[in-house]
Amino acid sequence: MNSFVQIEKIDIISYKHDGELHRVWKNVDKIYESKDMVVIINNEVDVIDGDGRKWKTREPAVCYFFKQYWFNVICMLRNNEIYYYCNLSSPYVVDNEGIKYIDYDLDIKVFPGGEMLELDRDEYDFNIQYLHYSENIRKIIERNLDILIHMIENRKDPFNEKCVYQWYELFLKNKE
Numbered sequence: 661m662n663s664f665v666q667i668e669k670i671d672i673i674s675y676k677h678d679g680e681l682h683r684v685w686k687n688v689d690k691i692y693e694s695k696d697m698v699v700i701i702n703n704e705v706d707v708i709d710g711d712g713r714k715w716k717t718r719e720p721a722v723c724y725f726f727k728q729y730w731f732n733v734i735c736m737l738r739n740n741e742i743y744y745y746c747n748l749s750s751p752y753v754v755d756n757e758g759i760k761y762i763d764y765d766l767d768i769k770v771f772p773g774g775e776m777l778e779l780d781r782d783e784y785d786f787n788i789q790y791l792h793y794s795e796n797i798r799k800i801i802e803r804n805l806d807i808l809i810h811m812i813e814n815r816k817d818p819f820n821e822k823c824v825y826q827w828y829e830l831f832l833k834n835k836e
Contacts, residue, residue, distance in 0.1 A: 671758035677791040681710040682763050698725040701831045722827045725752040730804035735824045744770035
C-alpha cells in the first residue's frame, strides 16, 4: 500500500443486465487504482436510484472494485465496527463518466461478528428469467459467490479490519 494517494472525485454507476440504470453514487473519492482493483472512499455522498429517488450515504465506507472477481465490497464503518455489503456484479470498467458495473442482484451482508446473510436471492432468481441471464452468467455468479464466501470465512482482504482501516486512515491523512 502506498503512503500517499492522489484523491480523485469520480462517480460510481451501476446498471442492470439489460443496460437500465440501477444507481449512481456522486463524487466519491477514488484513492487507489491498479490494473486489478480500485479503492473508493465515500461518506455522506449523494445517491440517485434508477427510479429517480435521491438519498445520502450515512457513514464512511471503504469500497473495493475488482477486475478479476464478479463482486464488489463496501465496508461500512459504523460505531467502531465494520459491516460488509457485497454485491455480486460484473467486473468494473472506468471511463470518463466514472466506474461502471452491472449489478446481478445477489448480495451478501457480513456483520462485525462474522455472521453472513445472503440477500435478494428471490430478485436474482426472478431476473434470471426476466433479464435473461445466460447459463454462462449464472455459472460465473455462482462460482464468484463461492469465492466471495471463502474470502469472508478466511478473512482475506478486504475482510479484515486492518486492511479496511489502513485504507481509511491513508485517505484521512491525504485529505488534509
